[in-house]
Amino acid sequence: MTTKKLPDVVSSDEWRVALDQLLIKEKELTRARDALSAERRKLPMVKVAKQYTLEGEHGETALIDLFEGRRQLIVYHFMFAPDWDAGCGGCSWVLDAMTHPAHLHARDTSLVLVSRAPREKLEQYRSRMGWTTSLPWYSSYDSDFNFDFGATTDKGERHGVSVFIRDGNDIYRSYYSGARGVEYLGSLWTYLDLTPFGRQETWEDSPEGWPQTEPYAWIRRHDEYDG
Structure with missing residues (x-):
C-alpha cells in the first residue's frame, strides 16, 4: 500500500504539456554540458615527469x-587499501556500470x-x-602513484578519475575529478567527454586539428572494430 502522496x-494532454516544459530544461542542460565538455577539452595540461612502475x-x-x-588514458582510482579485505562498495558500483572498453579503444582511449x-x-x-579481465587492474602498492595523483592522502583512500594524454613518450595529465564528480560515469559518452579529444565528432567545439569524424559513423558492435 502506498503511504506517501504521489x-x-x-490527463494525457496535461501530462504532455508538463513533459514538454521539462524537456526544454533538459535540452538546456544538455547544451550546457556540451559547452562544459568543450571547455574541458581546452584545459591546460601538466607534464608527468616522474617515472611510475605499477x-x-x-x-x-x-x-x-x-x-x-x-593516445589517451583514463585511470579510475578504485579505493582499495592494502589492509582492506574487499574493495570500496561505491567504487564497485562504478565498475559494475563501466562501458565495454572496445568502444573506447575505437577512439584511441584506454581505460x-x-x-x-x-x-x-x-x-x-x-x-x-565476477568481473572479467577486459578492464586491466593495476596495483600501485610499491609506487607513489596514488599519493602523487591524490588517490591516497593523509586521511586515507580517495576515489576519482584521472585523464592522461600521450605525445610520443611524453605523458600529460589533463583532467581529474573525485567525490560526486564520478557519479555520472558509466556510458561510453561520459568517459569520452572527460578526454582532451572528446567524442571526436564533427559537431564538437574542439581545438583545431583534433581528430573528428561524422557523428555515429564510427560506432560498431564491440566485436566488429578492426583490431
Whole structure:
C-alpha cells in the first residue's frame, strides 16, 4: 500500500504539456554540458615527469604501457587499501556500470583501474565480483602513484578519475575529478567527454586539428572494430 502522496494524476494532454516544459530544461542542460565538455577539452595540461612502475597481470608495468599504444588514458582510482579485505562498495558500483572498453579503444582511449592493494587482493576481489579481465587492474602498492595523483592522502583512500594524454613518450595529465564528480560515469559518452579529444565528432567545439569524424559513423558492435 502506498503511504506517501504521489504526484498529481492528470490527463494525457496535461501530462504532455508538463513533459514538454521539462524537456526544454533538459535540452538546456544538455547544451550546457556540451559547452562544459568543450571547455574541458581546452584545459591546460601538466607534464608527468616522474617515472611510475605499477604491477599488472604480467608483472611490473610502466605508466606509459597502460596506454597500450593509444593516445589517451583514463585511470579510475578504485579505493582499495592494502589492509582492506574487499574493495570500496561505491567504487564497485562504478565498475559494475563501466562501458565495454572496445568502444573506447575505437577512439584511441584506454581505460584502466588502479588501486593501492596488492595484486593478489585485486584478483581475489575481481573473482568474487565476477568481473572479467577486459578492464586491466593495476596495483600501485610499491609506487607513489596514488599519493602523487591524490588517490591516497593523509586521511586515507580517495576515489576519482584521472585523464592522461600521450605525445610520443611524453605523458600529460589533463583532467581529474573525485567525490560526486564520478557519479555520472558509466556510458561510453561520459568517459569520452572527460578526454582532451572528446567524442571526436564533427559537431564538437574542439581545438583545431583534433581528430573528428561524422557523428555515429564510427560506432560498431564491440566485436566488429578492426583490431
